[in-house]
Amino acid sequence: MFKLPILKKQLYPYQRTGVxxxxxxxxxxxxxDEMGLGKTIQxxxxxxxxxxxxxxxxxxxxxLKQNWMNEIISSLNTVYKIEILQGTKPYNIHAETxxxxxxxxxxxxxxxxxxxxxxMLIILDEIHYIMNSSTKRTQSVRSVCNGVPYILGLxxxxxxxxxxxxxxxxxxxxxxxxxxxxxFAQLFCKAKKTIxxxxxxxxxxxxxxxxxxxxxxxxxxxxEDVLPDLPSKIEIPIILDIDLNEYNKVLHSLQEWxxxxxxxxxxxxxxxIMLAKIEYLKQAAVQGKMDSIINWIDNFLTQNSxxxxxxxxxxxIKDLHENYKKNSxxxxxxxxxxxxxxxxxxxxxxxxxNLLIGNIRAAGTGFTLTAASNLVFIEFDWNPSWHDxxxxxxxxxxxxxxxxxxxxxxxxxxxxxxxxxxxxxxxIKNQILDGRESENTEMLTYLVEKIxxxxxxxx
Numbered sequence: 001m002f003k004l005p006i007l008k009k010q011l012y013p014y015q016r017t018g019v020x021x022x023x024x025x026x027x028x029x030x031x032x033d034e035m036g037l038g039k040t041i042q043x044x045x046x047x048x049x050x051x052x053x054x055x056x057x058x059x060x061x062x063x064l065k066q067n068w069m070n071e072i073i074s075s076l077n078t079v080y081k082i083e084i085l086q087g088t089k090p091y092n093i094h095a096e097t098x099x100x101x102x103x104x105x106x107x108x109x110x111x112x113x114x115x116x117x118x119x120m121l122i123i124l125d126e127i128h129y130i131m132n133s134s135t136k137r138t139q140s141v142r143s144v145c146n147g148v149p150y151i152l153g154l155x156x157x158x159x160x161x162x163x164x165x166x167x168x169x170x171x172x173x174x175x176x177x178x179x180x181x182x183x184f185a186q187l188f189c190k191a192k193k194t195i196x197x198x199x200x201x202x203x204x205x206x207x208x209x210x211x212x213x214x215x216x217x218x219x220x221x222x223x224e225d226v227l228p229d230l231p232s233k234i235e236i237p238i239i240l241d242i243d244l245n246e247y248n249k250v251l252h253s254l255q256e257w258x259x260x261x262x263x264x265x266x267x268x269x270x271x272x273i274m275l276a277k278i279e280y281l282k283q284a285a286v287q288g289k290m291d292s293i294i295n296w297i298d299n300f301l302t303q304n305s306x307x308x309x310x311x312x313x314x315x316x317i318k319d320l321h322e323n324y325k326k327n328s329x330x331x332x333x334x335x336x337x338x339x340x341x342x343x344x345x346x347x348x349x350x351x352x353x354n355l356l357i358g359n360i361r362a363a364g365t366g367f368t369l370t371a372a373s374n375l376v377f378i379e380f381d382w383n384p385s386w387h388d389x390x391x392x393x394x395x396x397x398x399x400x401x402x403x404x405x406x407x408x409x410x411x412x413x414x415x416x417x418x419x420x421x422x423x424x425x426x427x428i429k430n431q432i433l434d435g436r437e438s439e440n441t442e443m444l445t446y447l448v449e450k451i452x453x454x455x456x457x458x459x
Contacts, residue, residue: 005048009075011041014226018042019049021219027053027121027150028173030213032220035156035303036234036374036404040071043123043152048076050121053150055098057119059141061126061299062103063292066239066411068125069101085110093117104129108140120149126299127153130172131165133181138168145172157302158218163188163209164200174217223373223401230402233395237407237419238296242288247413250284253277278414285413286316286379293378293408294323301327301354306347306372309357310364310390311379320357320378328355331363340367347371364390373401378408380415384422 002023004016011019015038022029023046031039047056058068065084072080083094085102088109093100093116100117102110122145124130130138145151153173159166167184170177178184182198185191188209190202214220223230254277261273297320300307311317314332321330329343340363347356348371356369360381372394381387395403409415 002049004045006077007041007045007048007075008077009041011045012038012226012229014221014229015042015045018219018221019045022046022152023049025217025219027152028217030127030153030155030158030169030173030218032155032158032218034222035300035305036236037156037221037223037226039154039156040068040125041075043154044072044075046152047121047123048078051078053120055100055117055119056121056123057114057117057144057148058099058101058123058125059107059144060101060103061129061295062105063240063295064125064238065101065103066241070237070239072099104137104141107144108136111140111143114144119144122148122151124151124153124169124172125155127155127169127173128157128160128165128302131158131160131168133168133171142172157299160302162201163203163206166213170213170217177212177216227402233391233403233405235405235407237409239409239411240289240292242285242292242410242413244288244412247281247284247288247410250281254281281414282379282418283313283315285410285415286311286313288413289378289408289410290316290319294320296376296408297324297355300374304354305374306354306356308369308372308375308394309355310360310375310377311357312360312381313379314359316378317357317359320355324355324357327353328357329353331356331358333359333362335362344369360386360390364393367393368396368398369393370396370399373399373403374406375403376406376408380407380418380422382418387422 002020004011004019018031018033019042022031022042027046027050031042033039033042047053060068069082069084072082080099081094081097082099082101083097085093085100085106088106090110090113093113100114100119102114107114124141124145130141132138151173153169155169158169164185167178167181171181182191185198185200188203188205189200190204192199192202257277258274297307297309309320311320314334317330317332321328329346331340331343335343343356344367346353347369356363356372358364360377364386375391375394377387377390391403391405395405407419409419
């Protein structure tokens with residue numbers, strides 16, 4: 001009888017079902033649950049159930065490498081030796097390593113080393129990254145996966161536009177299911193011959209394809225399917241690796257200034273200067289993760305859902321709005337009141353506007369944004385009350401879905417410390433602060449003293 005392993009966190013009922021289905025599919029499955037439903041923890045639970053299946057290779061987009069490591073450590077009771085591979089110049093994987101994590105962008109440089117590693121299980125997160133069979137990335141993944149007994153593919157959007165997109169992932173997960181790409185295209189892609197060659201961009205027999213996938217390898221649940229299992233609000237931290245070079249320059253400049261000025265007699269003006277310098281450090285952390293944030297948003301948008309994005313600095317809100325100008329509205333402190341309501345109405349009612357990008361204080365109160373059930377914080381205010389009020393824009397009366405709140409946190413930066421402080425403040429704010437601004441001074445003192453004590457923060 002299949003008995004789930006004991007984890008550090010409790011699975012929801014549908015997640016337990018998902019793990020059992022992975023077992024039913026004998027460890028070769030396409031886990032296609034909608035974003036936010038916990039595909040990572042389901043695959044890791046199945047891994048934990050099978051201690052004999054080692055070593056393990058996890059292939060992910062670059063911005064998710066650290067997140068997978070954190071999830072393994074925070075969720076599983078087994079202590080694994082985990083190695084995150086970096087760069088395009090391969091080096092030997094440590095003999096004692098039993099989980100290797102690598103990103104798609106560099107895998108073609110590591111094929112020989114990864115095949116020597118001889119993984120028994122490969123987890124392909126966001127497997128739609130290899131939907132194009134002709135790319136070097138896909139060919140490299142296929143080479144590494146060849147002969148591996150267990151393969152799990154994860155994606156909330158295994159098909160973005162056309163059925164042909166799922167053929168390449170399926171041919172890696174279940175090579176015998178559709179041995180011929182041409183035959184697959186004839187059956188499910190309305191294949192037709194043109195003067196330029198064969199066109200596989202159509203769709204046909206979609207119900208039959210769904211039935212085959214569901215019976216053979218696919219596990220697919222939407223939020224609406226599992227609402228009774230879900231809490232009304234799920235909060236998900238995403239830890240992002242960043243290039244720390246520019247960040248460290250700002251940090252060292254701040255440290256030098258503090259060593260000269262902190263501790264001397266000073267008043268509010270000096271505190272204001274310290275706060276401004278720490279704001280520069282916060283901005284350096286955000287700048288370092290912007291590419292990863294954009295990659296994450298792009299991936300989110302493939303599921304055709306609406307998303308609220310909150311930040312604190314106008315420059316980042318403006319940059320994101322420019323990047324998504326055709327499908328977003330932006331609200332900052334400079335946005336006139338009448339325009340703010342117009343933008344909210346557009347977001348709520350216009351299907352082509354699926355992003356609202358706002359300042360936590362300007363857009364985080366007074367509005368109803370229930371057209372979205374997903375919200376992401378790309379940076380953080382000093383006051384936890386502003387975050388809580390911002391979350392209530394989507395988590396309020398009129399919201400029919402469970403909501404997911406994501407926090408984009410730059411690893412080894414001030415953001416990790418700010419999040420710890422905010423969590424602590426949130427626990428006691430109702431008793432002693434009631435959302436007042438006075439907590440800035442206490443946070444500032446903590447951060448400054450940590451910089452001076454350790455020469456760094458986020459460690």
